[in-house]
Amino acid sequence: MVETRIIDGKAFAEKLRKRVASEVTAFHAATGVTPGLAVVLVGEDPASSVYVRNKGKQTVEAGMASIEHKLPASTTQAELLALIATLNTEKEVHGILVQLPLPGHIDAQAVLSTIDPAKDVDGFHVVNAGRLAVGIDALVPCTPLGCVMLLKDALGSLAGLEAVVVGRSNIVGKPLAQLLLREDCTVTIAHSRTRDLPEVCRRADILIGAVGRPEMIRGDWIKPGATVIDVGINRITGPNGKHRLVGDVAFEEAQGIAGAITPVPGGVGPMTIACLLANTLTAAKRQVGS
Numbered sequence: 372m373v374e375t376r377i378i379d380g381k382a383f384a385e386k387l388r389k390r391v392a393s394e395v396t397a398f399h400a401a402t403g404v405t406p407g408l409a410v411v412l413v414g415e416d417p418a419s420s421v422y423v424r425n426k427g428k429q430t431v432e433a434g435m436a437s438i439e440h441k442l443p444a445s446t447t448q449a450e451l452l453a454l455i456a457t458l459n460t461e462k463e464v465h466g467i468l469v470q471l472p473l474p475g476h477i478d479a480q481a482v483l484s485t486i487d488p489a490k491d492v493d494g495f496h497v498v499n500a501g502r503l504a505v506g507i508d509a510l511v512p513c514t515p516l517g518c519v520m521l522l523k524d525a526l527g528s529l530a531g532l533e534a535v536v537v538g539r540s541n542i543v544g545k546p547l548a549q550l551l552l553r554e555d556c557t558v559t560i561a562h563s564r565t566r567d568l569p570e571v572c573r574r575a576d577i578l579i580g581a582v583g584r585p586e587m588i589r590g591d592w593i594k595p596g597a598t599v600i601d602v603g604i605n606r607i608t609g610p611n612g613k614h615r616l617v618g619d620v621a622f623e624e625a626q627g628i629a630g631a632i633t634p635v636p637g638g639v640g641p642m643t644i645a646c647l648l649a650n651t652l653t654a655a656k657r658q659v660g661s
Contacts, residue, residue, distance in 0.1 A: 373596055376631040378521055384641035387520070388433055391648045395434040398656065406655035407436035408466040408492065408647075409458050413451060413477065414444035419470045426468075426644055433648050438464060448477045452485050459487040465655035466492035468647070489658060492650040494546065503549050510650050515547035517642025518600050519554065522577060525598060525631050530555035535572055537561045537588060537619070538581030543602055547579060568592075578629075580619030590624025599625055599632040602639050 399405055408430050412423045423439065430437040440454060451469075458464050467490045473479050483491075488498040494512040502509035522529060534556040538544035548558045561571050563582070572578055572592040580588045581602040593599060603619030618635035625632050633639050 372627045373630055375626050375629050376525075378525055378598075378600075378631050378633045378638060380517070380521060380633055380638040381641045383521060383524060384517075384645040387642070387645040388429060388648060391645070391652055392433040394652055398652065398661065399434070402659050402661055404655060404659050405434070405436050405463075406465050406651050407438055407463045408468065408651045409438040409440065409461075409464045411440045411442065411451070411454065411458075411467070411469045413442045413446050413470070414474050416472065419472075423470055426647065429644050429648060430651070435648065435651060436463065444474050446474075446477075448481065451477060451482055455482065455485045459485075459490065464490065465658055466490055466647075466651035468493050490654055492647055492654055494650065495542065500541070500546065503546055506553065510654060511550065512542055512546045513643045513646035513650060514543050514602060514639060515550050516646045516650075517639055518547055518579065518602065519550045520646070521600065521633065521639070521642065522598065523554070526577075528554075529577070531557070532576040533557045533559075533574055534577040534579065535559045535561055535575035536579045536581060537568070537572065538579075538583075538602070540581065543581040547581065551577070578620075582619050584619055585617050586619070586621040588620040590621055590626075590628050593620075593625055593628045595628055596630040597628075599629045600639060601633050601635050604635060604640060 410423055410426055427437040427439055458467050467486050469482055483495045486496055488496045491499055491510050494510045499509040534551045536544050536548050539560050539562045548560050551558045561568055565571055569592040573594050575594055575597055577598050579600045583603055585605040585607050599620055601618035601620040605617050606614050607617055609615055616636050
């Protein structure tokens with residue numbers, strides 16, 4: 372049995388937000404510019420509405436300008452693209468985020484591709500994805516960025532470690548693999564079609580679950596002492612009929628095997644908004660040339 376350390380993403384995110392707020396103050400003192408984040412929400416998705424509200428609150432707490440555009444679900448794609456084109460030209464807007472998912476009649480990829488890459492604080496634009504892939508400075512997706520920050524805080528140098536990323540999405544899996552390569556890890560991207568997935572996972576010094584399947588990664592898939600980052604946030608119904616959140620990793624089974632693990636909730640989740648604020652400040656600095 373290994374004593375498993377719980378990686379406190381909530382505490383790390385709070386420190387990161389404070390650091391960003393301090394840098395925002397210094398940036399404003401030097402340039403007179405207040406970083407501005409524009410968030411666009413289309414429709415009334417309850418989870419998205421809560422998320423946007425939290426983003427707005429934390430943006431203001433960090434000393435930045437929060438610019439919210441809440442549009443009805445009936446908004447056409449042309450109307451949304453026109454709004455983004457306007458935000459691309461507004462000097463007080465340094466970051467643009469379109470909250471996903473969008474209503475079914477809107478092509479999300481077309482929308483994301485319209486955002487100015489310099490203001491793409493979600494890091495989803497193909498230009499930023501390409502820059503990350505070839506090792507040029509880019510705005511990086513927030514969740515992968517947060518994962519790597521937690522790993523480096525827990526382990527120090529990641530050089531030479533074997534990392535397995537279970538999940539190949541453009542939002543988490545692929546960019547996270549690129550970031551781990553940048554840290555000199557040996558990286559495997561695994562997925563639902565991987566042959567003998569449990570055995571592949573058992574090789575990992577760093578095991579990352581990012582598939583969106585509740586507790587898919589079992590305790591006996593984990594190499595003793597490995598560091599486990601659980602990106603999944605899945606709502607399930609327990610035997611008592613109550614809803615609860617679980618990750619992609621069977622947390623109770625991982626206890627005593629993993630050397631360190633992020634909990635769900637309270638692990639990777641809080642890092643996403645904190646990294647969004649950091650990306651907005653980075654975008655503002657680059658646009659102002661400081």
